[in-house]
Every structure is written in structure tokens, then in C-alpha cells.
Amino acid sequence: MPVYAIPAAGVALIIIVLLIVLALVYYLVSTIFALQKITAGLDDVIGSVTEIVEKSAPVNEIVNAINKDLDAGVDMLEALLVKKAGMVDAVGLVDGLYPGAAAAGFRNFPESTTIDAPRISEVYTKGTLTLARLGREAPIAMANPAGPVLRNVEGGSLAARLLYPNLRQSAPPNLPRSPVIGTDAPVQYEQRDDIGQPRKRLPARTR
Amino acid sequence: MTLLWIGDAILLLVVVPVALYLLNGTLQAARSIVPSVRAIAATAAAGSKDLDAAALLLTTQEQVSQTVAGVAGYGGSLDVILDDAE
Numbered sequence: 001m002p003v004y005a006i007p008a009a010g011v012a013l014i015i016i017v018l019l020i021v022l023a024l025v026y027y028l029v030s031t032i033f034a035l036q037k038i039t040a041g042l043d044d045v046i047g048s049v050t051e052i053v054e055k056s057a058p059v060n061e062i063v064n065a066i067n068k069d070l071d072a073g074v075d076m077l078e079a080l081l082v083k084k085a086g087m088v089d090a091v092g093l094v095d096g097l098y099p100g101a102a103a104a105g106f107r108n109f110p111e112s113t114t115i116d117a118p119r120i121s122e123v124y125t126k127g128t129l130t131l132a133r134l135g136r137e138a139p140i141a142m143a144n145p146a147g148p149v150l151r152n153v154e155g156g157s158l159a160a161r162l163l164y165p166n167l168r169q170s171a172p173p174n175l176p177r178s179p180v181i182g183t184d185a186p187v188q189y190e191q192r193d194d195i196g197q198p199r200k201r202l203p204a205r206t207r
Numbered sequence: 208m209t210l211l212w213i214g215d216a217i218l219l220l221v222v223v224p225v226a227l228y229l230l231n232g233t234l235q236a237a238r239s240i241v242p243s244v245r246a247i248a249a250t251a252a253a254g255s256k257d258l259d260a261a262a263l264l265l266t267t268q269e270q271v272s273q274t275v276a277g278v279a280g281y282g283g284s285l286d287v288i289l290d291d292a293e
Contacts, residue, residue, distance in 0.1 A: 009208060009211035013215050016218050016219050019223065023226065023227055027230035031234050034234065034238045034240070035237055041245050041248050042244055048251030048254070051255035052251065055255065055259070058264075062268050063264070066267060069272050069275045070271060072275060073274075073278050076279055077282060080285060080286060082292075083292065084286075084289050086292030089292070
């Protein structure tokens with residue numbers, strides 16, 4: 001029986017090849033496990049994305065329907081406003097509510113963009129304007145109703161005092177002081193004896 | 208015999224390091240994808256949950272339709288009550 005002698009270089013070659021195969025097995029198996037995790041994660045992603053697609057599918061149609069209804073309402077209200085107030089006053093009223101809106105005009109009335117919006121607030125009385133300026137901006141004022149109040153509601157009182165006559169707010173030292181009453185009052189008056197007594201009978205009037 | 212030793216040396220000093228480098232790079236790349244995929248899955252799940260309220264748009268649509276109908280009726284009444292602009 002022949003015995004084949006393997007040279008030392010051959011043994012080294014076999015060992016090196018075995019090392020390479022072991023490294024291949026380790027890294028490739030690890031890569032497989034990582035790819036399996038990726039696959040599982042992508043399955044979750046696909047499930048969630050499918051839910052998103054299903055839930056968002058009718059959104060476009062519904063939003064379009066809502067916009068259609070709102071457009072109809074806007075068209076109707078614009079037409080009613082123009083019909084009842086007239087084009088000029090309608091533009092002025094809208095510009096008073098939303099400053100600058102007159103430039104945009106009405107959607108169904110292209111000629112409204114060329115109208116010089118009148119100041120609708122001028123037709124209101126002075127008292128109405130004063131009350132509007134004291135509190136949060138009323139629609140009749142020119143500022144944005146959503147803006148801050150013009151008056152300092154916590155500390156400012158000048159605006160409120162301006163509602164009263166000028167004497168009370170500008171020269172209070174000239175006004176007489178209120179009388180002091182009570183036992184410690186600087187001016188004491190003698191008690192009258194007739195107070196609480198029966199009323200004196202006046203003499204009969206003669207004609 | 209000498210050529211065999213030279214082949215062993217090349218295999219050990221060149222082929223093995225290159226193979227290890229490439230395999231390690233592939234493994235690290237595959238492992239780096241895993242947290243990204245998990246983050247994407249969590250985000251997609253959260254996005255799907257956020258869209259739960261989308262069903263309420265049906266109610267909104269119905270409410271808007273009723274509101275516009277009410278406004279139309281109110282406008283019709285105003286049209287009768289108020290005089291037109293001169």
C-alpha cells in the first residue's frame with residue numbers, strides 16, 4: 001500500500017485554506033442574520049406604509065368636497081354682500097375687517113380690485129369709535145382684529161379718563177375736596193335741638 | 208517545493224487580508240442598516256397612528272355641508288329682508 005507523503009508546504013496550504021473557509025462562514029452567516037433583521041424591519045415598514053396609504057386614500061376626495069362646499073358658501077356670501085351693500089361699500093367693509101383685503105378683491109367680481117376702498121369706519125359715531133379703540137380692535141377700526149389691544153388694560157387709564165370732561169382729568173387740584181364727616185372731622189357742627197322734635201305748626205295763612 | 212511555499216505566503220499575506228477586509232466591510236454595512244430600518248418602521252407606525260384622525264374628515268365634510276346650507280338659508284332670508292343697494 002503506497003503511502004503518500006505530504007510536504008510541509010502542502011500542510012500549510014491546507015491550514016490556510018481552512019482558515020479562509022472559517023472566516024467566510026463566520027462573516028457570511030453574520031451577514032445573513034443582519035439581512036434577516038433588515039427584512040423583518042422592512043416588513044414592519046411595509047405594514048405601516050400600507051396603513052398610511054389606506055387611511056390617506058379618501059383624504060383628497062373629502063378635502064376637495066369640503067373646499068367645493070366652502071367655495072359655494074363664499075360665492076353666495078360675496079354675491080349677497082355686493083347685492084345689498086353695493087360694490088364700493090362691500091369692498092370698504094371687507095377692507096375694514098381685513099386691512100389690505102381690498103387689493104385682492106372678490107373672487108367673482110374682478111372689477112372689485114380696481115375700486116378705491118372707502119373708510120367704512122367714518123360713518124360710525126365718535127362714541128362707537130372711542131369704545132372700539134379702548135377695547136380690543138373692533139371690526140370698524142383699521143387694524144387687524146386679531147392684533148393686540150390698543151389700550152393697556154392693566155395700567156393705562158388715560159384713555160378711559162379722556163371719556164370724561166376735561167376739568168376732571170387735567171385740573172383736579174382746583175376741585176373742592178369732599179367734606180370729612182364723623183367725630184374726628186376737622187369741622188364740628190352743634191347738634192340742633194329741633195331735629196327729631198315735632199314740626200312747628202305754622203300760623204294760619206290769612207287771605 | 209519553493210513555488211508551493213511562495214504560493215502559501217501569497218495566500219496568507221495577500222488573499223486572506225483582502226478577503227477578511229471585504230467580508231468585514233459587508234457585515235458592518237449590513238449591521239448599520241438595521242437601526243435605520245427600525246427607526247423607519249417606528250416613524251411609519253407613528254405616521255399611521257397620526258392619520259387615525261383622518262376618518263373624522265367625513266364628519267367635518269358633513270358639518271361643513273350643513274353649515275353652508277344653513278348660511279345659504281340665512282342669506283336667502285337676508286336677501287328678502289334687506290333692501291338692495293341703490
